[in-house]
Amino acid sequence: MTTALELHDVAKSFTMHLQGGVRLSVVAGVTFSVHAGECVVLAGPSGAGKSSILKMIFGNYRCDQGQILLRDGARSFDLAMATPRQMLALRDTAIGYVSQFLRAVPRVPTIDVIAEPLIVCGTPRDVAHAKATAMLQQLNIRGALLQLPPATFSGGEQQRVNIARGFLPDLPILLLDEPTASLDAGNRAAVRELIVEKKRRGAAIVAVVHDENVREAIADRIVEVSKFAAAA
């Protein structure tokens, strides 16, 4: 099996200057790797640092220490050292991230929100729209909603829009932060299907999932994050 992503001794802390410079250690010594076609689920109680690890991989949080290696055959690239431009390019071509919350520009129709990542990478508009439409059907979003901006949708609908946007491009690394948190059973199953399909296509997935059924269905390995608790 080929390793796609490798974390070595990664640490993260926050210094809160507004609270008198209190230093808050989140995680330390985080070490694990993910293979292509494998899903690693990060487990642990709230506040253990699961989301922080995902955010460091995506470059959303700075990585204080250690290496986050993206592997492509014999080559590797340390995401912890990436320049903003490199990180932005990798987000288009290598690393996808689905968060719990949809952040979209007001007034942009749902279909465009979802198709955007494909269009950015050069997919023709009509092809991207056709793929986005198909993906939304799979996630049980009514066709009538496609031309509306997602701001007024229900929480579950917004989350599915977010999932569709994240799952549409075929990227080698996919980070999932509670993708099924506010979904009903039927839609949880649909998302589970999408994740399994992504694995089959060789994506390396790191996920934070609390729902036991979903976790059971997708996890190849569980990494307990509380063992990386930083010594305070």
Next chain:
Amino acid sequence: MNLAANESEPLLIGEGLTKSFGRQIGCRDVSFCLHEGEVMAVVGESGSGKTTLLRLLSMQTESDAGRVLYRMRDGVTRDLATLGEAELRFLARTDWGFVHQDPALGLRMAVSGGANVGERLMAVGWRHYGNIRDAAADWLSRVEIDIARIDDRPATYSGGMRQRLQIARNLVTQPRIVLMDEPTGGLDVSVQARLLDLLRSLVAVLKLSAVIVTHDLAVARLLSHRIMVMKGGEVIESGLTDQVLDDPREPYTQLLVASILQP
């Protein structure tokens, strides 16, 4: 998978830009690179040097130290200070756009909306009246101004319409860089959202590079790839926009982020 981004030459480089007004510091030692298609936000509160930086970049103000380098269309990077008056004027008409916070500064209020857009085209050599009018009409519709208003003067437009007209006037000649000073300042929230959406799609479609000065972090998050935080004329923190806003390191940036009102 492409492990490293193509390291093309930057389009615009600021090097050690410094300007003081008497004892008052405008900008101190500001350096950055901007690549094609990249949008950089400059944030910080009033008086932090944001607007001075924009004026230095557009050669509206002469710097005390430092230089502005620009990669011309022929691929040669030149120091703007070495260009002649005529060359600079030509660049300002063709390659560069400048969107002022107050549209009245960037528009000619005494001529029609259509003429405001057409004038930039005439400046780059367009002569055929019909073509100019068609292009102006096309741009008015792109910025969602009713074509029926094409012959009205901007003085009769609302604030939001004026700002959109100013943007059309700047973009009609397909510039490579647009410098914007608080482009959504002073507008109603609904108008602001429309303008943001418009700017975002134009920047993406035209592969524009832009420097956007704003004190609104939400605007910076929506529009920019990278962000520079300024305080007292100096850059105190810079990086990926979401990284700086979600994991701010400097005390002042943390204060800015913590001060955002959550609706």
